[in-house]
Amino acid sequence: MADSKKYNVEVRVWIEETEGAFLGIGKIWLLENIRKTGSITNAAKEMKMAYRQAWQLVEEMNQRAESPLVEKLLGGKGGGGAKLTEAGERAIQVFYEVEKRIKDFAQRETQNLKF
Amino acid sequence: MADSKKYNVEVRVWIEETEGAFLGIGKIWLLENIRKTGSITNAAKEMKMAYRQAWQLVEEMNQRAESPLVEKLLGGKGGGGAKLTEAGERAIQVFYEVEKRIKDFAQRETQNLKF
């Protein structure tokens, strides 16, 4: 007999550091958009997020990572911009790997929940 | 050589149903406090949460579970109260089991993160 309702497990993954939450899916999306657009301004627009907030997230990431994830370029022809560092690229990759492993496990291990 | 900063993975687990988030650690704590105190009022006080909100969470749980998790007793000597149903007891148990399996896996699978 089939259950009348379907329940399934959701999982949210993030990285903590001594001062609290350090890197979750939101910051990862921001990193990806910075890579794609070449600036914090355009990344923020892409995500319909205020520049101010995007800038603050980048600050936080850079200060709390062992080495900055985003390199900021000031002034110059196009006004400047921002690009990912090697550490930034690695952060995206590591985060998605960890997240996938955990989510796959969660799916495998929790079938037929009932409440 | 030891890394200068320590990063570790955190995981939040909850149960989804067609209409969205159904049961997370917050509602589980509420269930446990209802079991412990015998009423929504006292459970809410214990958690320093407004009665109104606690009541709404109970409503939501009861309506979206296949059968109610909390039985509410109206009027009577002590004004009434609330107690967990069998389904409520099972929900606590199932949730913690699922949560523990996933968190243990996450810990095992993610050592020595670097950013």
Added chain:
DNA sequence: CATCAGTATGTCTTTTTAAACACACTGAAA
């Protein structure tokens, strides 16, 4: 040396969320 687009930062406003207040309803027991 003026231009330009993006970075950097403060302030103010709006929206959202949560908390606080108020009060009617319930029913076993004294």
Added chain:
DNA sequence: TTTCAGTGTGTTTAAAAAGACATACTGATG
């Protein structure tokens, strides 16, 4: 049939988060 503590529900206030504005700074390039 009055009491009592908890349930049930609307309204109002306050706090917190998000968003909008404004404006100075930066430096390669023409």
